[in-house]
Structure formats: structure tokens, C-alpha cells
Amino acid sequence: MNMRPLPTSIEATQDLLAKGGYVSDRALATVLFLSLRLKRPLFLEGEAGVGKTEIAKVLAAQLGRPLIRLQCYEGLDVASAVYEWNYAAQMVEIRAAEAAGSVDRERLVDDVFSERFLIRRPLLQALEAAPGGAPVLLIDELDRADEAFEAYLLEVLADNQVTVPELGTIRASEPPIVVVTTNRTREIHDALKRRCLYHWVDYPDRERELAILRAKVPGAGERLSRQVVAFVQALRGEELFKNPGVAETLDWAAALVELDQTVLEPAVASDTLGVLLKYQDDIARIAGSRVQALVDAARAEAVG
Template sequence: MRDMTSIDDVQAMLAGQDYVCGRALATVVFLALRLGRPLFLEGEAGVGKTEIAKALASGLGRRLIRLQCYEGLDAATAVYEWNFAEQMIAIRAAEAAGGADADMLKTELFTEDYLIERPLLQAMRPQPGGAPILLIDELDRTDEPFEAFLLEALSDFQVTIPELGTIRAPEPPIVILTSNRTREVHDALKRRCLYHWVDYPSFEREIEILHARAPEAAEHLSQQVVAFVQRLRSEDLFKKPGVAETIDWAKCLLALDVLDLSPEVIADTLGAILKYQDDIQKLQGSEAKRILDEVKSSLEPA
């Protein structure tokens, strides 16, 4: 693992993983690593919240453990399950062998041999290379009872399995929580974390990101792509395109050997940047041409 002794070290490490970030984000990442505090990242979908966990895991040489949140996720599912199929096989085998003492069989069935570890329990276990990166992704999709459970788990970095007892992490994982802010996350959980709002990047930074993720794209096309996407974000859309869509669109255009944006090309590839039919319909016809004309005009040298 590389020693992160400064904010510059964090920026350089992330840049080495093709993750371009500003100093404010690098500072809060540095503090999370130095202080051992969970990092809570909020922002629109597609701005790079999940990617920073991947970049950190790769840059630090740590295992990435991801808990993808969804409506109805409960504590038990996030921590562990018992392998009922294997337990039934063991019961049948014991019966076929002439039976076994019920208490003894129960003791044997509820051991780690039959335990299926889910992300939160995995993150409490020692890992090669050091404590893992625990990514709790899209926390806003869950409900308040799960938040309350996380509050306890992240306070003590331990989980309890009734049949086995309490399992405490010998070294706390590096925790990153993300939210697309479809609802507010409770203040009590936020207070446990360092917080950062991940915004859409500036034009210059988004160009840097595109150079890192799609280096084969020519400068002329990169500028048109970024300027067009940023212009779209000012439109009244149901879902504004994120940085992930900028990268996807550039790669689609490269696959089509496009050298210069045109209304026809935009119409053919809108599905790479807009994911709702209502939004796509707004860009049909003359609207895409109008925006493209504005973009090209703004990119012309003064």
C-alpha cells in the first residue's frame, strides 16, 4: 500500500487510476484515510461517486467490497445468510447414517462452514493487503431502519450473528457511502462521516476526465462532446447526463469513426447520453441543431 502523507499524494494516486478530481475532493479523501472516518459522497448520478471507491481500492491495493443498496434491503441480507441447502444435505446424511443427537447436530449446522458471508460481514474480516474498501452504494435507496442498523455497525465496526456471537473487525474497513439524494439520509448517520458533495465538473476538468478515460478521442471532438453535454445539463431534462454518459458517448462516437459532431450523428447516438424517451424527444429535430450551433459558436476562437 502506498503511504498517503499529503493531499497531493491522494490526487496523484487517483490520477494514476485515471480518476481526475479537484483538491476539495482529494482533501476529504485524505482526511477520511488519515482519520479512519467513513466518507459520505452525495451528488447526481453519474458524477463519479462509485468510481472513486474503485480507484481507491486499485490505488491502495485493497480489496473492494460493494454493498449495492436497494429498496427492502435489511440487515440480515447485508450481513450473512445460512446455506440452507448444504444444511439440509448434512441433516439427510446424518439421518442416513443412523441419526445424530439433535443438540449436537444443531451445533454442527450453525458453524462458519455453513455461513454465507455478505458484504458487511466480509468487510469485518481480515483481508490480504490490509483492511478493504467497503462501498455502500446508493444508500438513499434503502429505508430508515437499515440506516439505523448501519449507524451501529459503523460506530463499532462489528456485527452480531446470534448463533456465532459478535464479530469485530480487527482493522476497520475504509468506508465510502454514496447517495444520489433521491431522499435525505438521516443526520445521525451523516454526523458519523466526513461529507462531500460531488458536483458536475467544470469544462476544463471534464476535458481532463475525457482525456484520461478516452485518450484516443481527438481534442476537437472532445471539446464538442463535453460542451454539448454540459449545455444539455442546463436544459429541462428528467435525467441530466453525468460524466459517465460523457465518456460513453465519446467512446460510441469513436467506434463510429466520427470526427465532428453533426445533428444526424447526435440523433443516431442520443441513447448514449439520454436514458428517457421524453428527454430524447426534446432533442429531436431542430433542437439538437440549435444546441450544436451554440456549442460550435462558443468553441470558435475569439
């Protein structure tokens, strides 16, 4: 993987994302540029499906850096996120030393707790030097993790280091590029946010969503693309439990292309609502006459 230099301006940052197929607004490009220049973690908050995770993926690909992803979940602990010891290999080493008949306990302890028995998990991997330069570390959906793990991250984000009691402090020679995402299912503590640059990733406006659709689903014709975007934008104005994100817009457009649709038809839109909406109550609310009205409005708006 060939490492490429960091962008030197906001415009260059926006171009870098665009080359990776990510259509950003200037506000996002600005905070991303500052994050890269100041070597500060970037904290991205927003609804699911608006493209937060994709930013880290595109950034890694376009900069030629390895992407290390830590997917957060309830119960995530140090052993899964940072490091753990290879207990099976340690036991084999201890048994072999005992069988040899000459066990220096102090030396044996030092040996079995050396780096060759250390299993590196994502956070520790991200702090270690890599041939292709510092990696992009994606800490995804932090709000799913417990508060105790969130507190543990403070040392990593503030000082680019972790402490392994048996080995001491392991510090990054070059800080990783850190992107933290959250869907805001719970609030993240201010102590962690203060260590990051913050940006709220909102649903895109009509023109930007259309540009994203053109880039990601080129097989959809211009007329269908405009109708899809108009429909989804209007759908987000309905009283739904969960609004469709950009990811759902792209999935729906791709599904319509697979069904050989060139324009939005009420019957097909109704049959494929499950691509856009993930809750039955939302589907039931939109199905029938409401779909017909939304399709008619989308067709009229796309023409205009």
C-alpha cells in the first residue's frame, strides 16, 4: 500500500473524498482537514446510515493507509479491544520449562509475559508503527459500548498510548488517524468529546444526495435518480420511527435498477418499501395511498 501525503487545504480534502466516491459538504471537509493537520481524533455523530463509517474507509483508501476497525458493542472489554495474553501458549511454555527440570521462576515469569505471547487487538495494533505509515483507526458506534470502556479510551485518545501492566506503557511513535463514530443512542461523556474535533453528520440536502446517488449507482438513469431522491427526501418528512439513511437510498436505487425500472412506479415502490424502511409500523404507515401520493409528488418535482 503506497502512502500518500495528507491534503494541504480544505479544497484538497474535499477532492480527496470525492476521488473515493464520497460527496462531502465544505463543513465536513473543513473539520476533517483540521483533524489531519492538528493530529486530533475526529468525532462524528449522526443518524445511522448517513455515511460516518464510510468517511474512515475512504480516507484510508485514498491516503494509502491501513484501516483498523474496532466495532463497538455492549460488553466490549480490554481483552477484545486492546490486548490479551496467549494463555495456551504460556501454559505450554511453563510445562516445557518444568519438564526441563530447571525452573527459574522469576525468569520464567518475565519470559511468559514478553511480547511474543502478547495478542494485539485493534487499539494496540493502531499504536504500533506500520510500514505504510500510521493507520486509520475507526472506532465505530462507540455509543454501543459501555461507559467503562469509554473511560478507558481517554488515555488512548489523549496520549496515543496504552498501558500493559506486565510490559509498561506502549506509545505510538506516530499517532494514528482516529475517527470515532456514534449513532447517539446514548450521550458520550464530555471528557472524551473534548479530546476530539466534533462534527454532526446530517442527512444530505437534495442536490448532494443526488450527487451521491449518481456516483454510487451509475446504472440508475437521471430521471429515476431524481425521483428516488425526491421520494426519500419527502419520506424523511413523514412521522417515522426510523428515517431512511443515505445507505438505504443507494440500496433502493440499486434494487429498482435490478427490477429494470426507469421511472418510479407506485406498485413497485410499495413492494420494495422494505429496502428503505426497517420497521413494520413505518411500512404500514406509508403503504397504500401514501405511497401513491409520494410517488406522484416525486415525479412532479423531478420534472420541475
